[in-house]
Amino acid sequence: MQNGAIKVGAWGGNGGSAFDMGPAHRIISVTVFSGDVIDAVDVTFNYYGKTETRHYGGSGGNPHKIVLEEDEYLVGMAGEFASYHGVVVVGKLGFTTNQNAYGPFGNTGGTPFSLPIAAGKISGFFGRDGQFLDAIGVYLEP
Secondary structure (H helix, E strand, O other): OEOOEEEEEEEEOOOOEEEEOOOOOEEEEEEEEEOOOEEEEEEEEEEOOEEEEEEEEOOOOEEEEEEOOOOOOEEEEEEEEEEEOOEEEEEEEEEEEOOOEEEEEOOOOOEEEEEEOOOOEEEEEEEEEOOOEEEEEEEEEO
C-alpha cells in the first residue's frame, strides 16, 4: 500500500512477465493498442513532478488514445479475458472516467470483469505482459 492506494485484481492470465507502475499522482493519458485482443497499453502519468510514459505488452494493435482533461480521472475499468492461441490474455478493455466512457477496445470476448468505483480513482496499473497484455490490475486511491 502506497499513498493510501490499494491493489485490486489482476484479471487475465499468468503468462508473460509481471509489471507494476505503482500509484501515480495523476494519469494524463492511456493508449490501448488492440486488434483481436489487447496487445498493449501505454500509460502517461505524473509522479513527483515528472511526466513518464510506460509501455506494457507487445508491439501490435491499433492505438486508441484516451487523453484525460485536467479535472478528469479514471473511475472504472471493464473488459473480458479469454484464451487466444492457447494463452489467456485480456481480450477486451474499456475505461470510465468521471466525465466519459471509452471503449471497450479489442474483439475477443470471454470471461467478463468490471471494476466500478463508488468513490476514489484509479491511480496506477500492474499485471502481466509479453506479446500481449496478459493481465491487468489497478491501484485504487481514496
